[in-house]
Amino acid sequence: MRKTWAVLAAAAVLVPMSGGVCAQETQQQQAASATKPTPAKLDTAVFAELPMLAGPVLSPDGTRFAAQLAVKGRQYFAIVPLDGETQPQLIATGDTDINDWRWVNNEWLVLGVGKTTPVEGDEWYITRAFGVQAGTGKMVLLNSRETGQDGGTLLWTAHDGTPRALLAAQTSIYTNEAGFWPKVDEVDVSTGKHKTVLVGREGVMHWYADGAGVVRMGIGRSMDGRQRRLLYRPNARSDFRVIDRAKGLHDGLLVPSLFLPDPGKALVVQDDDKGLSALWEYDLAAMQTGKQIFASPGYDISGPVVDPVTSTLLGVEVTENRSTTHWIDPAMAALQKKLSSMVQSAQVEITSFTADRSVVIVKVGDATAPGAYFVYRAADESLQPLAMNNQTLKLRRLHPVKTIRYKARDGLEIAAVLTLPRGSTGKNLPLILMPHGGPSARDEEEWDWWSQFLAERGYAVIKPNYRGSTGYGTPFERKGEGQWGLAMQDDLNDAVKALVEQGIADPKRVCVVGGSYGGYAALRAAQRDGSLYRCAVSFAGVSDLQRLLAFNSNALGAEATGDWLKAQAPDFKAISPLFHAEDFSIPVLLVHGKKDRRVPFKQSKLMADRLATAGKTFEFIEQPEGDHFFTRQEDRLSFLKALEAFLAKYNPA
Numbered sequence: 192m193r194k195t196w197a198v199l200a201a202a203a204v205l206v207p208m209s210g211g212v213c214a215q216e217t218q219q220q221q222a223a224s225a226t227k228p229t230p231a232k233l234d235t236a237v238f239a240e241l242p243m244l245a246g247p248v249l250s251p252d253g254t255r256f257a258a259q260l261a262v263k264g265r266q267y268f269a270i271v272p273l274d275g276e277t278q279p280q281l282i283a284t285g286d287t288d289i290n291d292w293r294w295v296n297n298e299w300l301v302l303g304v305g306k307t308t309p310v311e312g313d314e315w316y317i318t319r320a321f322g323v324q325a326g327t328g329k330m331v332l333l334n335s336r337e338t339g340q341d342g343g344t345l346l347w348t349a350h351d352g353t354p355r356a357l358l359a360a361q362t363s364i365y366t367n368e369a370g371f372w373p374k375v376d377e378v379d380v381s382t383g384k385h386k387t388v389l390v391g392r393e394g395v396m397h398w399y400a401d402g403a404g405v406v407r408m409g410i411g412r413s414m415d416g417r418q419r420r421l422l423y424r425p426n427a428r429s430d431f432r433v434i435d436r437a438k439g440l441h442d443g444l445l446v447p448s449l450f451l452p453d454p455g456k457a458l459v460v461q462d463d464d465k466g467l468s469a470l471w472e473y474d475l476a477a478m479q480t481g482k483q484i485f486a487s488p489g490y491d492i493s494g495p496v497v498d499p500v501t502s503t504l505l506g507v508e509v510t511e512n513r514s515t516t517h518w519i520d521p522a523m524a525a526l527q528k529k530l531s532s533m534v535q536s537a538q539v540e541i542t543s544f545t546a547d548r549s550v551v552i553v554k555v556g557d558a559t560a561p562g563a564y565f566v567y568r569a570a571d572e573s574l575q576p577l578a579m580n581n582q583t584l585k586l587r588r589l590h591p592v593k594t595i596r597y598k599a600r601d602g603l604e605i606a607a608v609l610t611l612p613r614g615s616t617g618k619n620l621p622l623i624l625m626p627h628g629g630p631s632a633r634d635e636e637e638w639d640w641w642s643q644f645l646a647e648r649g650y651a652v653i654k655p656n657y658r659g660s661t662g663y664g665t666p667f668e669r670k671g672e673g674q675w676g677l678a679m680q681d682d683l684n685d686a687v688k689a690l691v692e693q694g695i696a697d698p699k700r701v702c703v704v705g706g707s708y709g710g711y712a713a714l715r716a717a718q719r720d721g722s723l724y725r726c727a728v729s730f731a732g733v734s735d736l737q738r739l740l741a742f743n744s745n746a747l748g749a750e751a752t753g754d755w756l757k758a759q760a761p762d763f764k765a766i767s768p769l770f771h772a773e774d775f776s777i778p779v780l781l782v783h784g785k786k787d788r789r790v791p792f793k794q795s796k797l798m799a800d801r802l803a804t805a806g807k808t809f810e811f812i813e814q815p816e817g818d819h820f821f822t823r824q825e826d827r828l829s830f831l832k833a834l835e836a837f838l839a840k841y842n843p844a
Contacts, residue, residue, distance in 0.1 A: 233583075235835060238644035239828035241266060243578040244564050249543045252297045253550030255325055256543065259289060264824030268292070268302065270325045273550075273566060280328035286786070290318065293345060298325050299354045299380045301333070303343040307788060310340075310364065313745070316788065318343035320358055322380035331383045337362040341373060347400040350500050354380040357388065357406070359398050366414065366747075373398065375406055392431070395422065396747070401450035402502025408447065416748025419444055423475065425454050434478055440758055441669075447473060448495050449504060458484065458504060460494060466665040468492050470507055485519065487511060491662050500546045510662055512594040512606075513558070513636040516541070522548065530567060533574050537562075552577065558592035558610075558636040559643075560584065580638075589613060590646035592636050597689035599658070599682050603670065606663070607655040607686055608634045610642045611695075620651040621700035621844045622690060624716075624724075626683055628707030630671060633660040641704070644831055649844030653690060657682035659759075675736075675759045676715045676766030683712060684720055699725075702842040704834070706730035707790060707819065714768040714779070714798065721776030726841040728780040728834060731790045731819055734769040734798040736760055742791055772801035778808040780837040782830050784817020810837060 241261035249256045253273070260269035262281065268289050271279040282302075291303040305318045320343040322331035334342040339361030349355040358378045363370030372391035375398055378384070389398065394411035401407045409422040409431065421435040421444045437444045447457035448470070459473040461480065468491040472481030485492065485507040493508040496516055506518040518524040523541070526548055531539045534555055542564070543552040549569045556562015561581035565574050579585045590613045596606050611617050623645050627634045634654040642652040656663065657679050659671020671679055683703070690696035701724050705713040710732020717727035733739050740756055740763070743749055757763075764770050779802065783795035792813075799811035812833050817826040838844070 233647055235644070235831050236828055237581070237583045238640045238647070239824055239831055240581050240583060241822075241824045241827070242561065242580045243582065244580065246292075247543055247552050247564060247577070248292065248294065249545055249550060249552055250294050250297050250300075250325065251545060253545040254297070256552060257292050257294065257300055257325075261824070266822055270300075270323070270328070280325070282323070282328065282330075290343065291345070292323075293348055295322075295348045295354050295356055295380050296352050299323065300325065301345050301348065301356055301358075301380055302330075303345060305343065315340055315364075320345060320360075322354070322378075322383065324381070331381065333358055333378050333380065333383055334360055335362070335385065337370065339364045339370065341396075344373065344397075346375065346398060346406065347402075347404045349404065350402075355404075356380055357400055357404060361391075369393075372396065375400075377404075392422075394420075399447075402452075407450055410444065410446070412748060412751075414747070416751030417754065421446060425475065434475075440755060445473075447475070449497055450502065452502065458495060460492060462665055466667075468664075470495060485517060487517075489663070491664060498546075510633070510635050513538070514540075526551065530574075555586075556580070556638060558608075558638055559588040559590060560586060561638050561640075562586070589643050592642075594636060595689075597686060599678075599685045601678070603658060603682075605655055605657060605682055605686070607653050608636060608642075609654075609690075609695075610639075610646045610652040612646045612649050612651065615649075615651075617651075618694050619697045620695060621649065621842060622687065622696035622702075623650045623652045623838075624683055624687055624701060624703040625652055625654045626657065626703070626705045626709040626712040627654060627660070628705070628709050629661070630657070630659045630675070630679065630708045631661050631668065633662040640827070644835075645704075645838075648835065648838070650838075651690070651695060653686050653696075655683055655686040657686075672758050673761055676711075676719070680712065680715055680719065683716065684723055687723060698723075700842055700844075702726045702728065702838060704728040705732065708733065710790075711768070715766065717777050717779050718768045718771045718774045721774075724777055726778045726780070726837065728782075728837060729795065729798075730782045730830060731784065731787055732781070732795065732798075733790055734794045735767045736763040737767065738769075738794065738797075739790070769798055769801055772798075772805040772807060775802060775805065775807045775809075778837075778841045779810075780833060781809065781811045782814065782833060783812075784814040784819065784826060786816060787819045789819040 243261050245259040247256045247258035255270055255272050257270050260267050268282040269279045288305040290305050294300045300323050302321045302323050307314050308317045318341055320333040322333055342360040344359040346357040356378050357375055359373040359375045361373050372393055374391040375389040376385040377388050389406050395409040397410045398406050399408040405427045412419045419437040420433050422431040423434045424431045435444050445459055448460050449458040455476045457473045457475055459471050460468050463469050469486035470484040487509045490511050495504055496506040498505050505520040505523050506516045508516050518527055530553055537555050538557045540554040542554050551567040553565050561584055563579045564577040566577050567574050590610050592610045594606055595609050596604055599605055633656045645652050659679055661668055687701055691698045703713045703716045703724050710729035713727040713729045714732050740753055743752055760766055781795045781799055783792050785792045802809045814826050821827045
C-alpha cells in the first residue's frame with residue numbers, strides 16, 4: 192500500500208480517524224501489501240505538475256489569502272476568498288515575474304513585478320509596483336512616469352487600516368543624475384498618489400524602515416561595489432551617520448535584522464566564535480553586541496520571524512537537516528504544538544497568520560511527499576483543506592529521504608541528502624549524483640520533484656552539500672574559494688565513493704545530473720572525471736566562466752561581483768568545460784530555456800557546438816519559452832521526459 196496522510200478536521204479529509212490521524216500503516220496492512228504485486232510506476236507527468244500554491248499570505252482579517260496559483264500548467268497571481276463560494280481573482284503573469292506581495296489592509300495589497308525590457312540597445316530587468324484591490328482585481332500603478340530601472344522596493348505598510356505604504360524607486364537610469372539613487376515616497380496604494388519622505392542620497396541603493404514607518408537605515412556603496420557603508424539614524428528628526436564600513440570579500444556590514452520598539456535597540460545576525468551565525472541583541476547607540484538570543488549548534492540561522500504588526504520577535508528560522516522555525520514567542524510556540532498534535536507522522540509548518548492568530552495557514556508535508564496547505568480556525572479548532580500541492584499525488588508518500596554524512600578525501604565532513612527507491616533493498620543501486628546550484632546554497636530534507644522522479648524510476652539520489660555550501664558556517668563556505676571545479680568537484684566524487692563503500696551504490700552505474708551551478712558541475716565531471724560516471728545531464732549549466740562574468744559586467748557593482756567570482760575560480764579557462772570539449776568521455780544531455788535570465792542560453796548552445804565539433808556524444812534540447820526556474824509545467828515535463836530517455840539509454844536502472 193502507498194502511505195498517505197490524513198488530517199483531523201471538521202470536514203473529512205481523505206480518511207478521518209477518531210482521536211487523531213495517523214499516516215502509518217498497521218502491521219497487518221504491511222503484511223498484506225507485501226503479498227501484492229509491485230505497483231506500476233507513476234507517470235512522468237505526475238512529477239512535472241506545478242505546485243498548486245506558492246507563498247500564501249492571509250489578509251489582516253483572515254477572509255482572503257494572496258498567493259501564486261497554478262491553473263492548467265500556468266502560474267497566476269491569485270487573491271482567493273476563504274468563504275468557499277466567491278471565485279478567486281486571477282492575474283496572468285505572462286513573461287512578467289511576480290517577485291513579492293504584501294497586504295496593506297483588508298482591501299488592498301502591493302504586488303512587486305519584474306520583466307526584461309529593451310533599454311538603449313540592451314536588455315534590462317525592470318521592476319515595478321502595483322496596488323491590487325482584493326475584491327475587484329483592480330490594479331493601480333504605484334510608480335511615476337519618471338521611474339527608472341528599480342521601482343518595486345516596498346519598505347513598509349501601514350498597520351492602521353489605511354492603504355499607505357513606503358516605496359523606494361529610482362527616477363533616472365543615468366548614474367550622473369541625482370534620480371539614479373532611490374528616493375522614498377509614501378504612496379496611497381488605492382490611488383497611486385505620492386508624497387516624498389526621503390530624497391535619494393548618492394551611493395545609497397537600499398533603504399530600510401522600522402515598524403513605525405520611519406526610514407532608519409541605508410546601505411551605500413562605491414560605484415564598483417568594493418566599498419560599502421551602513422547609514423543609520425535613531426528617528427526621523429535626526430541626520431544619518433555612518434556607523435559601519437566594509438571593504439573586500441570578507442568584510443561584512445553589521446546590518447540590523449529587526450529594529451526593536453526601543454529606538455536604540457535592535458537584533459542582528461552575526462557569527463559566533465565558531466563562524467556560525469546566530470541572533471544577538473545590539474545597542475545602536477553604543478554600537479555594541481549584547482547577549483545571544485538564539486543559536487543552532489553546527490548550523491547558521493536563516494533569520495528572525497517578526498510580527499508584522501508589532502515588529503516584535505516571534506521566532507527564528509533555521510535549516511538543520513530541514514527547515515524549521517524555533518518559536519520564541521510563547522503564544523506561537525503553543526500554537527505550533529497544538530497544530531502539530533492534530534497531524535501525526537508529518538511536519539506542520541505555520542506559513543501565515545492573522546494578528547490575533549484566529550486564522551492560520553499551515554503546510555503539512557515532508558520530504559517524501561509534496562504535501563498540502565490547510566486553514567486552521569481557532570474558533571472551532573478546525574483544520575480545513577486548502578490545496579493539495581500535487582493534484583495527482585495528494586497526500587501520498589513516495590520515496591524515503593534522509594541526511595547522511597561522509598568524509599571528503601582531506602577529512603572534511605560533508606552532509607548529503609539521500610533518497611532511496613521505496614521498497615528497494617537499498618543495496619547496489621544505480622546512482623544519480625545531484626549537485627545543487629548556487630553554489631552558495633544548500634540542499635535539505637524537503638520535497639524535490641527531480642529526486643522523487645528519479646527514485647520512482649529506481650535510482651538512488653545523493654545531493655551533497657559540498658564545501659562552499661551555505662548553512663554550515665562561514666569557515667565551511669570559505670573552503671569553496673578557489674575550488675570551483677577542483678576540491679568542490681572532489682567532494683562530489685567522494686560522495687559516490689562513500690555510497691559505494693557502504694554498498695548502497697553500484698560503481699558501474701552512476702550518472703551526474705544538475706542545474707545551474709549543478710549543471711556546471713555535471714559538465715565538469717564529464718570533462719574531468721568521466722571514468723567515474725556513465726553520463727552527465729546539465730540543465731541551464733554554466734560552461735564558460737568568463738562569459739558569465741561578462742554577462743554581469745554592466746551591472747552596478749560589477750567589479751565587486753567580478754572579484755568574488757575570480758576568488759572562487761582564479762583560472763577561468765582551466766576549469767571552464769567549454770574549452771575542453773576534447774576531454775569529454777561520456778554522453779552528455781544539455782537542456783536550456785531560451786528565456787533564462789540567470790544563466791544565458793548561449794552557455795549551453797556554445798557547449799553543444801564545441802561537443803559537435805569534437806565529435807562527442809551529446810543531446811541538446813532547447814526550450815523556447817523556458818526560464819531558469821521551471822515556472823511552466825510543459826517545460827518541466829519535457830525536461831523529465833528527456834532525462835528519463837537519456838538515462839534509460841546510457842545508465843538504465
